[in-house]
Amino acid sequence: MADKQISLPAKLINGGIAGLIGVTCVFPIDLAKTRLQNQQSGQHLYTSMSDCLIKTIRSEGYFGMYRGAAVNLTLVTPEKAIKLAANDFFRHHLSQDGKKLTLLKEMLAGCGAGTCQVVVTTPMEMLKIQLQDAGRLAAQRKLLAAQAQPSGPGGVQPPETPRPTATQLARELLHSRGIAGLYKGLGATLLRDVPFSVVYFPLFANLNALGQPASGEKSPFYVSFLAGCVAGSTAAVAVNPCDVVKTRLQSLQRGVHEDTYSGFLDCTRKIWRHEGPAAFLKGAYCRALVIAPLFGIAQVVYFLGIAETLLGLLPQA
Secondary structure (H helix, E strand, C coil): CCCCCCCHHHHHHHHHHHHHHHHHHHHHHHHHHHHHHHCCCCCCCCCCHHHHHHHHHHHHCHHHHHCCHHHHHHHHHHHHHHHHHHHHHHHHHHCCCCCCCCHHHHHHHHHHHHHHHHHHHHHHHHHHHHHHHHHHHHHHHHHHHHHHCCCCCCCCCCCCCCCCCHHHHHHHHHHHHCHHHHCCCHHHHHHHHHHHHHHHHHHHHHHHHCCCCCCCCCCCHHHHHHHHHHHHHHHHHHCHHHHHHHHHHHCCCCCCCCCCCCCHHHHHHHHHHHHCHHHHHCCHHHHHHHHHHHHHHHHHHHHHCHHHHHHCCCCCC
């Protein structure tokens, strides 16, 4: 049977819709992940994901959990669109002989998808991390100021530091460092996203295939959802050490007595030496909780073919 013509615009739209829905649902957990990963030894403001979210609501209000969401919602559409569409594109061209893709070819398609997406992922993560971590740094400054003052009602509260917007951050980075400023941590992002896609896409494809009623038919939506959740959380935990390093490298502001890093290897060495190997798993369960529904939702939207229906690209039954 001849391969169906891939409609790239429809796949881009599907990926974008999926990203918008997924990010809206899981962003507070992603904020907790960033703040937990940026905590260094002796400066722990948060003990767990729930503790972080509770303290965030108390100090910054409910919408404090969505700091940096605007950046993600703006850029997640092209990011997810590129990731999902690129994987489909590479799978399509690697299977031109009509045979089922081998595991190696599935991994190559995932590798290509992960490499393509960092064009958008790196600046998106760069801006998002600054906005997400601003509340942690403000809380740390307030705590240290309170500890330094003598007890009593007469203490002077430290002035609130204005928090920059994504537009201000982008403008400052472009002015001071050029386009390279937005791509700080590119190597670490590649080391996270390429292995993630190499693990995720083949695992999803094989899990999803288990639920196919017959050859050539789509799996039920709940199978796609569960396959996306399982594959996403597995890949997320597998690459979490690289995500910790990437988060640290992309954080421009440091708390008191926190290490600074000159590059990927320097960051890895200092985390290992000062915080131990367990530090590389910081935020792993948060990341799994973010990625699982994010990719479950993405795959359901993607495989339902919403864009194909809207654009009239599929024949009506």
